[in-house]
Amino acid sequence: xxxxxxxxxSLSAYVGDRVTISCRASQDISxxxxxxxxxxxxxxxxxxxxxxxxxxxxxSRFSGDGSGTDFTLTISSLQPEDFATYYCQQYDGYPYxxxxxTKLEIK
Amino acid sequence: xxxxxxxxxxxxxxxASVKVSCKASGYTFISRxxxxxxQATGQGLQWLGxxxxxxGNTGYAQKVRGRVTMTRDISTGTAYMELNSLRSEDTxxxxxxxxxxxxxxxxxxxxxx
Numbered sequence: 392x393x394x395x396x397x398x399x400x401s402l403s404a405y406v407g408d409r410v411t412i413s414c415r416a417s418q419d420i421s422x423x424x425x426x427x428x429x430x431x432x433x434x435x436x437x438x439x440x441x442x443x444x445x446x447x448x449x450x451s452r453f454s455g456d457g458s459g460t461d462f463t464l465t466i467s468s469l470q471p472e473d474f475a476t477y478y479c480q481q482y483d484g485y486p487y488x489x490x491x492x493t494k495l496e497i498k
Numbered sequence: 499x500x501x502x503x504x505x506x507x508x509x510x511x512x513x514a515s516v517k518v519s520c521k522a523s524g525y526t527f528i529s530r531x532x533x534x535x536x537q538a539t540g541q542g543l544q545w546l547g548x549x550x551x552x553x554g555n556t557g558y559a560q561k562v563r564g565r566v567t568m569t570r571d572i573s574t575g576t577a578y579m580e581l582n583s584l585r586s587e588d589t590x591x592x593x594x595x596x597x598x599x600x601x602x603x604x605x606x607x608x609x610x611x
Contacts, residue, residue, distance in 0.1 A: 425598035434593055434601045435543065446599065478543055482598050485557050487533060489543040 393417050393481050397490030403498040408469045412493045414462045414479035423483035426455055426464045429492075430475045438477075439464065471497075500524040502594050502602035509608045510584050517580040518605045520594030527575035528552040530597060534568065534579045536590040546592075549577060584609045 394417040404410050414424065422442035427435035437446045439455035442462055452467040466473055474497050479490040505519040520532065534546040547558035549568040556568045567580045577594055589609045594602040 427598075432591075434604050437599050437601070440598055480543070480598055485548055486559050487545045487548075487598075489545065492542050 392486055393420060393483065393488050395479055395481055395488050395490040397477075397479055397493050399493060400491060401494045401496065403496045404469055405498050406469050406471055410466050410469060410495065412464045412477055412479075412495075414457075414464070414490050416460045416462075416481055419459050420481045420483035422458050423481055424455075424457065424462050425480045425482060426453075427478045427480065428473075428475045429478065435478060469495075500596065500600045502596060502600055504592075504594060504602040504605045507606040507608070509610065511611050512584055512586065512609055514584050514609075515580060515582045516584060516607050517578055518592050518594075518607070520577040520579070520602050522575045522577065522596070525596075527570075528572060532568075532570070532577040533595045533597075534566075535593045535595060537593070538587070538590040541590075544590075546579070551577065581607075586610070 396415045398413045424442045426439040428438055429435045438449050438453050442457055443455045454465050456463050474495050477493045481488055501523045503521045508516050510516050528551045531548050531550050533548045536544050536546055545559055546562055547566060547568055549556045551570045558566050565582045569578045586609050591604040591606050593604050
């Protein structure tokens with residue numbers, strides 16, 4: 392199975408800050424990487440697919456980068472509604488696996 | 499537009515079975531695999547398995563293999579996930595998904611005596 396490691400697991404930041412979350416795969420997954428935002432009790436909201444493609448309706452302050460084994464999700468200027476938990480997922484091969492999540496909190 | 503609509507919340511006793519449905523619309527049902535994912539309260543996302551609606555082929559995560567069955571009804575465009583021999587640790591919200599981009603709204607399954 393492909394293991395996905397996210398860092399950090401928690402992060403405190405101010406509104407307006409630029410933040411970056413990292414995700415590392417245990418083997419080459421090309422660009423078969425998605426990012427999700429989740430707020431408590433809700434379904435994960437897809438943000439990014441194919442490592443860097445922005446889902447329709449997602450604000451342009453979100454961006455994704457990377458290929459192979461190392462990936463990043465960047466929020467250029469945090470807004471109050473961005474405080475949530477973020478997950479990466481590889482979909483290069485079954486079993487599709489998730490990172491453990493990064494909880495983004497207001498400082 | 500692609501939509502996945504899941505069945506409602508369930509409460510089951512330990513040892514029972516639960517069957518969650520996921521009705522797909524907005525695309526050709528047999529053209530894309532369906533996956534199932536669950537999330538216990540306060541925990542991360544756990545991938546459970548996949549199904550090819552065209553062939554019926556499936557693959558399951560080791561953690562639930564032997565207790566989970568994924569099936570489909572092509573005539574209605576509905577995928578199903580059945581989990582047997584339920585335990586308290588199976589209490590979670592269960593999601594169906596088509597690839598990484600389309601998700602159902604989730605179904606809470608509570609296992610309690």
